[in-house]
Amino acid sequence: xxxxxxxxxxxxxxxxxxxxxxxxxxxxxxxxxxxxxxxxxxxxxxxxxxxxxxxxxxxxxxxxxxxxxxxxxxxxxxxxxxxxxxxxxxxxxxxxxxxxxxxxxxxxxxxxxxxxxxxxxxxxxxxxxxxxxxxxxxxxxxxxxxxxxxxxxxxxxxxxxxxxxxxxxxxxxxxxxxxxxxxxxxxxxxxxxxxxxxxxxxxxxxxxxxxxxxxxxxxxxxxxxxxxxxxxxxxxxxxxxxxxxxxxxxxxxxxxxxxxxxxxxxxxxxxxxxxxxxxxxxxxxxxxxxxxxxxxxxxxxxxxxxxxxxxxxxxxxxxxxxxxxxxxxxxxxxxxxxxxxxxxxxxxxxxxxxxxxxxxxxxxxxxxxxxxxxxxxxxxxxxxxxxxxxxxxxxxxxxxxxxxxxxxxxxxxxxxxxxxxxxxxxxxxxxxxxxxxxxxxxxxxxxxxxxxxxxxxxxxxxxxxxxxxxxxxxxxxxxxxx
Amino acid sequence: xxxxxxxxxxxxxxxxxxxxxxxxxxxxxxxxxxxxxxxxxxxxxxxxxxxxxxxxxxxxxxxxxxxxxxxxxxxxxxxxxxxxxxxxxxxxxxxxxxxxxxxxxxxxxxxxxxxxxxxxxxxxxxxxxxxxxxxxxxxxxxxxxxxxxxxxxxxxxxxxxxxxxxxxxxxxxxxxxxxxxxxxxxxxxxxxxxxxxxxxxxxxxxxxxxxxxxxxxxxxxxxxxxxxxxxxxxxxxxxxxxxxxxxxxxxxxxxxxxxxxxxxxxxxxxxxxxxxxxxxxxxxxxxxxxxxxxxxxxxxxxxxxxxxxxxxxxxxxxxxxxxxxxxxxxxxxxxxxxxxxxxxxxxxxxxxxxxxxxxxxxxxxxxxxxxxxxxxxxxxxxxxxxxxxxxxxxxxxxxxxxxxxxxxxxxxxxxxxxxxxxxxxxxxxxxxxxxxxxxxxxxxxxxxxxxxxxxxxxxxxxxxxxxxxxxxxxxxxxxxxxxxxxxxxxxxxxxxxxxx
Numbered sequence: 003x004x005x006x007x008x009x010x011x012x013x014x015x016x017x018x019x020x021x022x023x024x025x026x027x028x029x030x031x032x033x034x035x036x037x038x039x040x041x042x043x044x045x046x047x048x049x050x051x052x053x054x055x056x057x058x059x060x061x062x063x064x065x066x067x068x069x070x071x072x073x074x075x076x077x078x079x080x081x082x083x084x085x086x087x088x089x090x091x092x093x094x095x096x097x098x099x100x101x102x103x104x105x106x107x108x109x110x111x112x113x114x115x116x117x118x119x120x121x122x123x124x125x126x127x128x129x130x131x132x133x134x135x136x137x138x139x140x141x142x143x144x145x146x147x148x149x150x151x152x153x154x155x156x157x158x159x160x161x162x163x164x165x166x167x168x169x170x171x172x173x174x175x176x177x178x179x180x181x182x183x184x185x186x187x188x189x190x191x192x193x194x195x196x197x198x199x200x201x202x203x204x205x206x207x208x209x210x211x212x213x214x215x216x217x218x219x220x221x222x223x224x225x226x227x228x229x230x231x232x233x234x235x236x237x238x239x240x241x242x243x244x245x246x247x248x249x250x251x252x253x254x255x256x257x258x259x260x261x262x263x264x265x266x267x268x269x270x271x272x273x274x275x276x277x278x279x280x281x282x283x284x285x286x287x288x289x290x291x292x293x294x295x296x297x298x299x300x301x302x303x304x305x306x307x308x309x310x311x312x313x314x315x316x317x318x319x320x321x322x323x324x325x326x327x328x329x330x331x332x333x334x335x336x337x338x339x340x341x342x343x344x345x346x347x348x349x350x351x352x353x354x355x356x357x358x359x360x361x362x363x364x365x366x367x368x369x370x371x372x373x374x375x376x377x378x379x380x381x382x383x384x385x386x387x388x389x390x391x392x393x394x395x396x397x398x399x400x401x402x403x404x405x406x407x408x409x410x411x412x413x414x415x416x417x418x419x420x421x422x423x424x425x426x427x428x429x430x431x432x433x434x435x436x437x438x439x440x441x442x443x444x445x446x447x448x449x450x451x452x453x454x455x456x457x458x459x460x461x462x463x464x465x466x467x468x469x470x471x472x473x474x475x476x477x478x479x480x481x482x483x484x
Numbered sequence: 485x486x487x488x489x490x491x492x493x494x495x496x497x498x499x500x501x502x503x504x505x506x507x508x509x510x511x512x513x514x515x516x517x518x519x520x521x522x523x524x525x526x527x528x529x530x531x532x533x534x535x536x537x538x539x540x541x542x543x544x545x546x547x548x549x550x551x552x553x554x555x556x557x558x559x560x561x562x563x564x565x566x567x568x569x570x571x572x573x574x575x576x577x578x579x580x581x582x583x584x585x586x587x588x589x590x591x592x593x594x595x596x597x598x599x600x601x602x603x604x605x606x607x608x609x610x611x612x613x614x615x616x617x618x619x620x621x622x623x624x625x626x627x628x629x630x631x632x633x634x635x636x637x638x639x640x641x642x643x644x645x646x647x648x649x650x651x652x653x654x655x656x657x658x659x660x661x662x663x664x665x666x667x668x669x670x671x672x673x674x675x676x677x678x679x680x681x682x683x684x685x686x687x688x689x690x691x692x693x694x695x696x697x698x699x700x701x702x703x704x705x706x707x708x709x710x711x712x713x714x715x716x717x718x719x720x721x722x723x724x725x726x727x728x729x730x731x732x733x734x735x736x737x738x739x740x741x742x743x744x745x746x747x748x749x750x751x752x753x754x755x756x757x758x759x760x761x762x763x764x765x766x767x768x769x770x771x772x773x774x775x776x777x778x779x780x781x782x783x784x785x786x787x788x789x790x791x792x793x794x795x796x797x798x799x800x801x802x803x804x805x806x807x808x809x810x811x812x813x814x815x816x817x818x819x820x821x822x823x824x825x826x827x828x829x830x831x832x833x834x835x836x837x838x839x840x841x842x843x844x845x846x847x848x849x850x851x852x853x854x855x856x857x858x859x860x861x862x863x864x865x866x867x868x869x870x871x872x873x874x875x876x877x878x879x880x881x882x883x884x885x886x887x888x889x890x891x892x893x894x895x896x897x898x899x900x901x902x903x904x905x906x907x908x909x910x911x912x913x914x915x916x917x918x919x920x921x922x923x924x925x926x927x928x929x930x931x932x933x934x935x936x937x938x939x940x941x942x943x944x945x946x947x948x949x950x951x952x953x954x955x956x957x958x959x960x961x962x963x964x965x966x967x968x969x970x971x972x973x974x975x976x977x978x979x980x981x982x983x984x
Contacts, residue, residue: 066967068884108931130884134884145931148931151931164919164920167919171913172912174896174912175896178893179900181897182897182901
């Protein structure tokens with residue numbers, strides 16, 4: 003119980019302290035940020051591991067006629083652990099990245115507030131709490147999106163806001179709808195709507211998917227994501243590749259498995275369409291990604307495609323598919339953050355944001371580009387990397403559910419992924435290493451940025467070699483829902 | 485003996501007291517402090533009175549009727565004391581207290597010398613008295629008298645600032661509002677011709693017998709009421725007077741006009757529709773669908789107009805047009821959930837819009853900036869003011885744990901219950917649009933780069949701060965502990981739907 007409260011509050015408390023520290027006290031601020039992030043992450047692990055072993059901790063309160071319950075089941079615990087651990091890496095990276103930027107106080111305040119809110123999403127025990135934190139996440143991340151304060155950033159922020167709030171509106175209607183149908187909104191191992199027969203269930207599912215699909219960037223609701231890339235790189239890496247978009251994915255998973263339940267979904271006509279929507283997003287997303295020249299935009303479209311891997315796994319409604327989805331949720335996030343971190347180092351050290359101008363950058367940033375290369379291999383799904391296993395299970399799930407096409411889609415996507423990143427890596431090391439090239443990977447700032455990136459790559463390889471290390475979490479989620 | 489005399493006459497006191505004080509004030513207009521303290525004391529007493537009334541109503545199962553001067557119904561004027569009237573009086577008292585407090589030692593800057601300020605207070609109290617009267621009255625002609633009193637005092641408040649723009653806005657308001665009153669009077673006349681009664685209970689009983697024999701007259705009367713009150717409640721597209729009137733008035737007046745006055749007229753419409761005509765007539769003529777449609781159009785159109793405004797107070801005024809749409813929509817849903825939601829939303833919006841107008845008044849008088857795009861730096865220099873503005877905005881958008889959410893939740897439940905998906909869609913669209921016109925204000929105020937001149941900006945004095953904090957606390961309180969008010973609104977909704 004104590005750890006649950008610690009996990010939820012550390013971000014808020016830390017954020018408020020940071021807000022009170024003057025702009026000039028950089029070291030003190032960094033100390034507070036890392037302390038509170040570490041505290042939250044640690045508590046999150048403790049809570050999460052106990053949730054995997056079947057012990058459930060719940061904070062329940064009755065406010066305003068609604069029951070507010072917070073406490074993770076295995077799915078929430080897994081999301082919480084992924085998000086909080088990556089938050090640590092992003093915090094360290096931010097210290098380096100932000101040291102030459104402005105407005106640290108605002109940045110780190112909202113960085114920490116978003117930490118709490120994301121864990122709130124992860125630990126939500128019913129639909130009302132999920133809706134509340136999902137909505138709040140938009141508010142706490144908005145200042146991070148417009149951090150540069152350029153007209154472009156403000157415009158992207160507006161887009162982000164309108165998309166997210168419209169999505170939240172759809173969710174609110176769906177929640178009220180669910181409430182009027184069943185009178186119950188709590189998540190448990192038994193779905194809320196299990197066994198109900200109502201012709202409107204299809205529409206309810208549409209509302210939910212549209213609502214959460216905005217943040218999960220299901221096409222055609224994805225347009226905010228590429229424009230939100232104007233944010234500072236750690237924000238793009240953490241929020242727009244993991245925390246915010248995962249809250250959407252998490253919402254979709256909740257709807258499928260906790261609200262409707264896989265048995266009910268398989269009877270709904272819209273439920274049978276869902277895998278195709280995800281497959282469409284996977285292929286179109288990655289194809290658009292190959293056509294982008296700005297590296298961060300390419301990564302953004304790639305995110306859109308990869309998120310639908312997770313959704314596709316969940317939409318197969320098979321235990322193996324769900325296992326694949328969970329594995330991909332873990333694996334993809336690690337690699338994608340590493341990719342974004344490398345992209346940030348490239349743009350900071352060389353000033354290049356366009357891929358066509360990155361020819362030869364590998365010679366001045368050898369370590370960065372090596373990590374980038376490793377992560378790229380992971381995106382294709384090659385063996386020493388963790389994503390191999392998630393793709394394997396995703397395909398198994400697809401075939402098991404009678405949809406061999408899933409496997410075809412995933413293989414095609416893997417091939418396009420190769421076209422997406424491998425040329426960039428090859429180009430970076432093209433040409434001869436000339437005398438004038440400087441090694442740009444020196445200094446404290448770069449140390450702070452490079453270390454988390456390198457560790458992430460190592461972790462990805464580790465999981466690839468010993469997938470059993472993450473299996474207990476995956477297994478707990480699958481057992482919980484099947 | 486004394487206590488029973490007071491408690492049984494409490495409704496009369498609540499209505500009469502503001503008028504009495506209003507007539508005393510001009511005699512002491514030289515001593516502004518005394519005028520202000522008298523108003524404040526009266527506001528506190530009103531809150532106490534409203535609280536006692538609520539307590540009394542909650543203990544009672546049925547409505548109590550009070551005959552003015554001992555003259556019983558067909559001849560005398562009757563007051564009806566039930567959960568609806570207690571609810572509305574509570575809202576009036578609850579909002580007017582912070583507004584009165586805000587005006588202390590602050591108004592003369594906006595309005596002028598002490599003579600003009602006193603005149604403002606006189607009109608203000610007359611308006612409060614009229615609104616309290618509207619809550620209780622059960623007599624059609626009395627309704628007309630009270631809305632005239634409310635309208636004229638509102639016109640006076642609009643022109644309180646000594647500016648040509650204010651006079652122009654006030655004049656437009658006067659003309660249109662008088663047209664509205666005339667239509668209402670016409671409606672009352674038709675009803676009187678048809679039934680021979682003015683007391684709502686008697687009219688309703690008589691109307692149930694005769695309306696089928698002369699449906700055209702009833703239809704005409706309803707149209708008169710709808711358009712007449714429509715002008716006064718500024719339902720789109722009859723709203724054209726409101727943005728000018730509410731944005732040029734001094735900010736406490738804007739707060740009370742946007743927060744309470746339009747709701748008073750809405751309450752009249754509610755009483756006429758539900759207590760006089762009853763739902764069989766409403767259904768017969770399709771008034772329910774008309775109300776939902778009008779409300780939906782108002783929500784969308786009002787919000788879009790609000791987005792287009794750069795002047796802060798005009799933006800808030802158009803927001804009122806939009807928010808009135810929610811109340812119309814709730815009125816038209818014709819079920820307990822929807823009506824309960826609408827009533828709760830009425831209370832919530834009254835508080836929120838007062839807070840928004842008062843904070844924007846503070847911002848405008850401190851910085852001299854009227855336009856949203858010039859507000860950069862306000863968030864840093866006036867933290868409390870902007871915090872209250874933010875809380876109110878979140879409340880209006882309808883984030884959980886803020887009061888607006890509870891209202892919207894019940895409106896949504898009501899909308900789903902009738903299966904009216906247009907209403908559900910517009911409620912949500914309204915929230916998103918509301919975010920689109922309020923959040924830029926917050927963004928610029930907090931994240932914009934402050935100009936040089938912002939050095940001297942600071943939060944207002946203690947009375948103003950207290951009043952703003954009180955309003956913000958009310959928004960949060962209603963969002964977290966809505967039950968007492970929600971129960972009152974719920975029982976009012978049940979009563980309204982079971983009558984007629």
